[in-house]
Amino acid sequence: MATPAYAEITHNGLWKNNPALVQLLGLCPLLAVTGSVVNAIGLGLATTGVLTCSNLAVSLVRRQMPDTVRLPASVMIIATFVTCVELLMKAFTYELYLVLGIFIPLIVTNCAILGRADAFASKNPVLPSLVDGFMMGVGFTAVLIVIGAVREILGQGTLFSDMDLLLGPMAKDWGLQLLGSDYPGVLVAVLPPGAFLVAGLLIAAKNAIDAGIERRRSQQIKIVSGTKRVRVTGKIS
């Protein structure tokens, strides 16, 4: 299998094959902890870290791994990195660790990570695997942040509140009170149904953008004079 170009890997991770919007993998953390931007960034960074490192490690040992133990071995590698991330978060962002709780250890069950390790890293050289893991992680994090922002604004009327949990005291006053202090707060946006709704609307928005691009592209085809008309059943492109 030919190694894809880095631009293609990037485009895949961020847009075309986005783990959250297209593959619909890792929905559990996506829906459970995106109540605010800070939670989304925290979990997104942790996932990106694990994804990059596990892709790197799996790719390094891909020739030594027999097919029979490929999945268990990948899971062991991922679990190792999740444990590292968990310990790091305990050490440096303890409050955020407490907020995210069980969802940090649960990164190990995130299908997006095992999916990339199995579908890409176990078949590709080290550097493309590293880039793929990173880009998939960034794509996942971006979606987390957008969902977190929408839910935080709708649910609490704020944005970037409690950022000091992640970035320390300097981010203490970053919180914005967007919708006034007497905003009642749409509780359903904070609860899991709100996450489903926002994720669904994001997927719809992405599909609409893709359809718009496709339409514009198909309109650009110019008919050259003198072209012979042929009988076709499909769309000429």
Added chain:
Amino acid sequence: MSLMRASSPHALSGDHTAKVMLQVAAATAPGVLAMVIYFGIGVLINIALAIITALLCEAAVMKLRNRPVAFYLRDYSALVTALLLGIALPPYCAWWLPVVGSAVAIVLAKHLYGGMGYNPFNPAMVGYVVLLISFPVDMTRWVGAADIIGGAPDIGEAFSLVFGSYNVDGFTRATPLEIVRLNESVLLSQLYEMEPVFNKGTFAGVGWETISFGFLLGGLFLLFRGIITWHAPVAMLVSLTVISLFFYDSGSSLSEGSPLLHLFSGATLFGAFFIITDPVSGCTSNKGRLIFGAGVGLFTYIIRAWGSYPDAIAFAVLLMNFAAPTIDNYTLPRTYGHKRARRATDLEEH
């Protein structure tokens, strides 16, 4: 002699969607009238706000979907959805509650699933539940009946309550269901003497019983017109009666209330005749409707007795909406000429 050839069905029925919807709307009249008598003009404000929002949303979505706007507005389905939602909302709630609820019902619950005839959940109940979960405080402040609070708010007060900063707390009272659910100290008979809502009424709280009779009347009209069948309402009322009778301990302080209270208080009769008879989100076969209704009655009692929400019709209906396709699959009637009933999940036999 006309020589026009037409395929079956040959009998033309005038009961197109618009006519059915208008009759459903008309059938709510006795219940709504009773609500206005007991709770005042706020009921009508809710209904008006919900209907205006629903029609605007319906038109906007139809425009977006490149469908004819006027054609779909004229089937009045959005109007009925909004009417049912407006009836369910607490009177004199802030103006944005009916607006948000109605928009959610039409855009999210109806059109995102494909529009008229495709929604798996009852749109009015989705709108209600989204509001109840999002704004529990506003949604559980129910104004007391006119007899207890010394007259319902007049028009001026009503508008200040809905659009201004007036606080509705001065007019709100616990509903009969809430009183019985929260009571842990006195016998039910003492409660009926103590609480004004009970001692001014006869068995299920003043106002509530009259309103329930109003919706019962409207429901009987729909039955008589053949717009709904008896299966779902009867099954729901019977199952609610049976289970509340089973758990009724003749009125101790921990009692969850008599079957009469459960039948004639809260939204039981409104739900039985106007909500669970929705032909789209409910079951399609008669046997299925019986199971659907019985399930709604069962869940209603469970959530009322052991849940923490003031009423349970909306949750019970949504839960059974989930189950409706499965129930339909197992209750398909046997087609004439076939040995046994076929299932939608059966593999095609050729």
